[in-house]
Amino acid sequence: MxxxxxxxxxxxxxxxxxxxxxxxxxxxxxxxxxxxxxxxxxxxxxxxxxxxxxxxxxxxxxxxxxxxxxxxxxxxxxxxxxxxxxxxxxxxxxxxxxxxxxxxxxxxxxxxxxxAVIGLDRLYADRITSDLGQEGVAIFVDSSDESENTRNFRYEYEETYKIIAPDWNNFELKSTGIECGVDVIPKTEQNQVCFATGISNDLILASTADLDENRVERFMVRFMDRNNYIISHRYSIKVRQYTQxxxxxxxxxxxxxxxxxxxxxxxxxxxxxxxxxxxxxxxxxxxxxxxxxSSVSEQRIFFNYDDLFPGETLPDYVNPCMEIAPMLISQGGARCVLSAMVDANQVSYLDLNEDPPAEQGPYLVVPRECGDCTVLGANVTPEFWTE
Incomplete structure (x- = not known):
């Protein structure tokens, strides 16, 4: 090399x-x-x-x-x-x-x-300030084994979180294909509330070999900054403990x-x-x-943002959701503007643009994910999900 x-x-x-x-x-x-x-x-x-x-x-x-x-x-x-x-x-x-x-x-x-099988005693979330000074939510595990047969553990997690499109609307835009026209039509698919799932991609290892007791106590497997949008509403995590x-x-x-x-x-x-x-x-x-x-023990927990940050402002959405009003036809009539954005699935309908100035079009739109959560997740509720 x-x-x-x-x-x-x-x-x-x-x-x-x-x-x-x-x-x-x-x-x-x-x-x-x-x-x-x-x-x-x-x-x-x-x-x-x-x-x-x-x-x-x-x-x-x-x-x-x-x-x-x-x-x-x-x-x-x-x-x-x-x-x-x-x-x-x-x-x-x-x-x-x-x-x-x-x-x-x-x-x-x-x-x-x-x-030997070692049970995962407790999985829980706590509001903390990290060593780097970031306030957020930590996911901890506790585990113990009085027999001291095994002192090595590996952890994996699968997290699922609810996404609510902040600028959702009952209607959407559809290109007519005629002279850059678009129509406002009712939505046929539920895309206001979705769920996204992610898995751990780091090695998360713990050992009690150097401890007096074979006890894993308050071991952190996940940390999320309080401004992470994935905890804005309801969040669930399943943690697997592998005995090694x-x-x-x-x-x-x-x-x-x-x-x-x-x-x-x-x-x-x-x-x-x-x-x-x-x-x-x-x-x-x-x-x-x-x-x-490996022997495995696993647990799942749920929490809402308000459980840990009661009455506090939710994290910002993944997109600032700036509204715009694209013209139907570009100046000089060289190309379609709004219908091209609609055909490319780039925007979501927000509202009529009443009395638009000359440089704006008749409809207000936002980035697609702001009105359509399926950009970020699936619109089917997971079987394990509880409210």
């Missing part, structure tokens, strides 16, 4: 990077849990610094062997393989991952056993040192991190990733 950095006295020149002898390696993300569900394996390949991202490893044969049973996996989207049947890892059973790629390369993991073996914890801790927030496995690394999966045919081939067998 050759890196060139040129720095002047008063400016920073362009960073130029070039890479020699790049070697593509398979990347394996696999965790089998003790929850009866469709287990999942993700297969990608490492990528060069200049590339947009990892490429999926498709058309592979994937299976997990455990207790004399072979659990087959099927590719449900590029590089993502789900088990054909739901199953849960059992205590006292050794599990092994097997992969054969479409070019005939085969890989196997070491045999892994299910760690010492070997698994060592791998993920090392990975955490190497990686940034953009990708857990597939980004540029200052070295090679060996996991527990190796090539069956070439022991010198680099394989990145880990086959983990």
């Amino acid at each position: 050759i890196l060139t950095i040129l720095v002047g006295q008063s400016c920073i020149e362009e960073f130029d990077a070039s890479f020699e002898d790049f070697e593509s390696a398979i990347v394996i993300e696999a965790t089998v849990t003790d929850i009866n569900e469709f287990q999942q394996v993700r297969l990608t390949r490492t990528y060069e610094f200049e590339a947009d991202g990892p490429s999926a490893e498709t058309n592979a044969n994937v299976s997990v062997n455990g207790g004399g049973v072979v659990y087959e996996f099927v590719e449900v989207s590029p590089g993502i393989y789900n088990s054909v049947l739901e199953f849960a890892a059992q205590s006292g059973v050794a599990y092994q991952l097997h992969i054969t790629t479409q070019d005939g390369r085969s890989y196997s993991s070491s045999e892994e056993n299910l760690p 073996s010492n070997a698994s914890a060592a791998f993920y801790n090392a990975l955490d040192q190497f990686s940034s927030s953009e990708s857990l496995f597939s980004e540029s690394q200052p070295g090679f991190l060996a996991g527990n999966v190796t090539s069956d045919l070439n022991q010198n081939e680099k394989v990145l990733g880990y086959f983990d067998v």
Whole structure:
């Protein structure tokens, strides 16, 4: 790898990077849990610094062997393989991952056993001021294990939040296709209230190895600035606690040192991190990733903005929602203006523009997301959602 950095006295020149002898390696993300569900394996390949991202490893044969049973996996989207049947890892059973790629390369993991089950005692939200001086909402977990069988934990979360379009209207604009005309018509789809979902993309690790008690107490898994629009109305988060073996914890801790927030496995690394999966045919081939067998405990909570900031102003919407009144036809009649914006789904109807000046059109509009929440989420209420 050759890196060139040129720095002047008063400016920073362009960073130029070039890479020699790049070697593509398979990347394996696999965790089998003790929850009866469709287990999942993700297969990608490492990528060069200049590339947009990892490429999926498709058309592979994937299976997990455990207790004399072979659990087959099927590719449900590029590089993502789900088990054909739901199953849960059992205590006292050794599990092994097997992969054969479409070019005939085969890989196997070491045999892994299910760690002791450690329950997630409490999941809760609290209003705090961060170490950086930001006021906001922190999501904390408490967990304990008197048996002290396991002292390593990994956390993932899935958050869902309600979005309410601030400038929603019962009507919308439709281009007539004739002389730049538009009509105001009733909406046929509910797009005032939506729900969006996001997942964690950082490694969130905790260990009690250096503590007197095997207790995770007030461990923060998520922080949101009070001005983050996703907590403006109602917010829900589901946190999963994975109990890890010492070997698994060592791998993920090392990975955490190497990686940034953009990708857990597939980004540029200052070295090679060996996991527990190796090539069956070439022991010198680099394989990145880990086959983990983990016990899981999960909880979900809900809160409203007013629960933590009673009577206080809501965060600003994701868009300032400035209203405009585009002309129907540009000056000189060279092109359509408003109908082109309508056809491109750029605006939402707000109101009639009464007595518009010469440089304005007959309708007031706002950026589309201000009157149509489906730009930011889905207009179907999740099954788990409660008010």
